[in-house]
Amino acid sequence: MTTLNQTTGPTATRILGVGSHQPERIVTNDELSLHMDTTDQWIRERVGIAERRFSAPDEKLVDMAVIAGSKALADSGLSPSDVDTVILANCTMPHPIPNGAAQVADRIGVKAAGAFDLNAACAGFCYSLGTASDLVRAGSAKRVLVIGAEKLTDWVDPTDRSNAIIFADGAGAAVVGPSDTPGIGPVVWGSAGDLVDTIGMNPNPAGGNKVLYQEGQSVFRWATTKIAPIALRALEAAGITPAEVDVLIPHQANLRIVESIAKKLRANGAREDMVVADDIVYSGNTSSASIPMAMDHMRAAGRIKPGDVALLVGFGAGLSYAGQVVICP
Amino acid sequence: MADKPSDAEILEGLSEIVEEVAGVSPDDVTADKSFVDDLDIDSLSMVEIAVQAEDRFGVKIPDDELANLKTVGDAVTYVSSHA
Ligand SMILES: CC(C)(COP(=O)(O)OP(=O)(O)OC[C@H]1O[C@@H](n2cnc3c(N)ncnc32)[C@H](O)[C@@H]1OP(=O)(O)O)[C@@H](O)C(=O)NCCC(=O)NCCS
Numbered sequence: 001m002t003t004l005n006q007t008t009g010p011t012a013t014r015i016l017g018v019g020s021h022q023p024e025r026i027v028t029n030d031e032l033s034l035h036m037d038t039t040d041q042w043i044r045e046r047v048g049i050a051e052r053r054f055s056a057p058d059e060k061l062v063d064m065a066v067i068a069g070s071k072a073l074a075d076s077g078l079s080p081s082d083v084d085t086v087i088l089a090n091c092t093m094p095h096p097i098p099n100g101a102a103q104v105a106d107r108i109g110v111k112a113a114g115a116f117d118l119n120a121a122c123a124g125f126c127y128s129l130g131t132a133s134d135l136v137r138a139g140s141a142k143r144v145l146v147i148g149a150e151k152l153t154d155w156v157d158p159t160d161r162s163n164a165i166i167f168a169d170g171a172g173a174a175v176v177g178p179s180d181t182p183g184i185g186p187v188v189w190g191s192a193g194d195l196v197d198t199i200g201m202n203p204n205p206a207g208g209n210k211v212l213y214q215e216g217q218s219v220f221r222w223a224t225t226k227i228a229p230i231a232l233r234a235l236e237a238a239g240i241t242p243a244e245v246d247v248l249i250p251h252q253a254n255l256r257i258v259e260s261i262a263k264k265l266r267a268n269g270a271r272e273d274m275v276v277a278d279d280i281v282y283s284g285n286t287s288s289a290s291i292p293m294a295m296d297h298m299r300a301a302g303r304i305k306p307g308d309v310a311l312l313v314g315f316g317a318g319l320s321y322a323g324q325v326v327i328c329p
Numbered sequence: 330m331a332d333k334p335s336d337a338e339i340l341e342g343l344s345e346i347v348e349e350v351a352g353v354s355p356d357d358v359t360a361d362k363s364f365v366d367d368l369d370i371d372s373l374s375m376v377e378i379a380v381q382a383e384d385r386f387g388v389k390i391p392d393d394e395l396a397n398l399k400t401v402g403d404a405v406t407y408v409s410s411h412a
Contacts, residue, residue, distance in 0.1 A: 046373065217392050221376045256373055 007139030013176055014183020015129075015329045016078065016143070019071025020172040020296035021064050022283065023055040029165070036161045043165050048255020052168035052284025054153050061093055061171075065104045065149035068171035068292075072145065073108070076175040076329070080109035083175065085141040087132055088117045089124030089148040089288040091317065092155050104147065114141060121199070122251045122316025123189070124148055124288030125172070126323055129312070130187025132176040143177035148288035157204060157211040166254070167212070168284030172292025174329075185238030185325035188230055192319040195222060199317035223257045223315055227323075228264035231313045234323035242269035246308040247298070247328065251315055252280035252290035261313070275303050287316065295328065304328050333412050334386065339405045346381045347401075350374050360402035368401075386412050 028051045029040035043049055055064065065088055073080060086108075088101035105113035120127040125148035132144035149171035156167045176184065198218045201210035227250065235242060242265055250261050255278060262276045279294035286293060291312050298304045306328055313323035334342070344358035351374045357367075364370045370378070375398075379390040382404070388411040390398075398404045 046371065215392070217372060217376050217395070220373055221380060221392065224377065225380055260377070 009137050009139035010178035011137065012179045012182040013133045013136045014179035014181075015326055016175040016177050017072050017074070017076025017329055018172070018174045018292055018296045018299065019068050019073070019075050020170065020289070020293040021067035021071065022053040022170045022293070023059055023064070025054050025056065026051050027054050032165055036159060036164065038161045038165060046256075047166055048258075048278070048280055049165065049284050050281050052282075053170055055151050055169040061090060061149050061151040062100045062103050062107070064151070064169065064171035065100060065147045065173070066107045068149065068173040068289075069104060069108050069145050069147045072147075072173035072175050076177075078143065078175060081111065083110050083113070083143045083145045085114040085132070085135060085144040086110055087128040087144060087146050088115075089120070089128040089146070090117060090150055091119045091121045091124065091287060092150045092152050093117065094154060100149070105145075108145070110145065120288075120314075120320045120322065121318055122253060122285075122287045122290070123314035123318070123320045123322045125291045126187060126312055126314040127189060127320070129174065129176065129184065129326070130189060130322060130324055133184040133187075136176060136178060143175060145173060145175055147171060147173040148290070148292055150287040150289050152212070152285075152287060155201070155209055155212050157206070160211065162216060163212055163214065166285045168286050170283060170286040170289045170293055172289045172294075172296055174292050183327040185234060187322055187324045188234045188237055189320075189322035190230070191321070192222070192226070195319045198222070198319065219319075220254070220257065222319060223253060224260040227257075227313055227315050227321060228261045230315075230321050230323050231261060231265060231311055232268060234311060234313065234325055238325035240309065240325060243271055244309055245270055245274050245311045245325075247275045247277070247304050247310040249277040249291050249294050249310055250313050252277065252283065252294060253285050253316065255280050288314070299328065334409075336405050336409055339386065339408045339412075340401070342385050343378075343382060343401060343404055343408075346378050346385065350377045350381065358401055360400065360405060362401050363399055364401065365399070382408060388412055
């Protein structure tokens with residue numbers, strides 16, 4: 001009988017570096033109020049956003065991914081040749097073909113990279129991080145560049161006031177590689193396909209790309225009841241208690257969802273002084289980019305220190321969700 | 330569930346939930362009050378109230394039913410007839 005080789009890799013992995021990129025243009029709530037029937041107060045109270053960034057028409061998703069990915073590589077002190085695989089989490093490429101990851105890898109200078117896009121919507125970064133860590137541990141990849149990048153403004157009706165105020169553009173990235181000690185806990189992931197219709201795409205009344213719709217209250221109910229238990233399972237999988245979490249970084253969907261998750265974790269033993277990501281206030285909801293971008297921004301602001309224990313949890317269309325514990329680089 | 334709660338018990342339970350979710354004083358939570366117009370509770374807080382009321386009273390309050398519960402009294406009646 002023929003016998004095949006199967007590989008194994010290092011037993012432990014960690015995040016070696018992070019980086020992010022946001023478009024230059026800041027869009028305030030007051031600016032949005034000029035074009036649609038909304039107010040700064042309504043937006044702040046309902047979703048917690050003060051401003052967000054919109055890409056210029058010629059700034060593509062892959063452009064943002066290249067910048068964030070390059071910064072993450074620089075942050076980890078590695079060069080493109082140290083990486084052999086690129087995963088681009090996203091759900092807003094302009095077309096299904098070609099994928100984005102191969103272009104991003106080529107432009108960053110990762111030669112002949114294993115490169116694929118991963119669509120788990122707003123859970124995409126956590127799915128990709130778990131995949132990257134397991135690829136390294138299985139010996140399939142040496143080091144992986146994981147990027148979440150989105151240009152949601154291409155897929156949102158700018159006159160739809162319940163979505164145009166929420167979604168924004170940007171990119172965040174992390175480099176995953178071998179480690180002496182475990183720095184990425186097991187991913188806890190899953191989906192609720194029975195709720196698929198609560199977030200989807202509708203024909204655009206103005207023609208062109210389809211546009212996003214969501215049943216906001218159903219999604220809110222799901223996120224505020226089902227995600228904290230997933231986060232707790234991620235802690236259990238990593239073998240740590242809620243009290244050991246220094247930083248909570250949920251997907252930045254809506255500040256009220258973030259606060260609800262934090263409250264439930266505190267009711268289960270998380271510390272009052274646990275830092276809770278609120279990057280949505282100045283970045284909006286950037287889907288798969290929101291978690292790495294929040295991590296990068298919070299580190300730059302001194303709110304996260306190297307070695308901090310961070311609990312990540314993403315959730316969104318599908319509906320899909322994923323979470324894991326990581327040690328901050 | 331134990332015995333079916335009385336309307337007074339449902340009102341008391343709801344007012345505790347409303348206080349916890351939205352910080353409204355239980356004294357203000359009376360049957361004639363509109364959640365949105367009188368108590369200044371928005372649709373997302375209504376979802377949180379519904380979730381807690383489901384746990385507390387063992388009822389299901391789907392989102393489309395929730396939209397019809399305009400006043401505290403509507404909610405009491407709904408819970409009472411579904412508990
Ligand atoms: C989308 C979301 C902000 C909408 O809030 P909501 O309270 O559910 O809003 P509704 O659609 O019920 O609208 C409530 C009222 O506000 C109005 N409204 C909606 N958007 C508005 C805006 N931008 N400004 C002012 N008023 C607005 C509606 O027209 C409605 O008015 P009416 O009651 O007079 O008809 C909210 O449901 C939400 O954030 N849900 C979670 C979704 C999420 O996080 N998705 C991301 C997953 S990745």
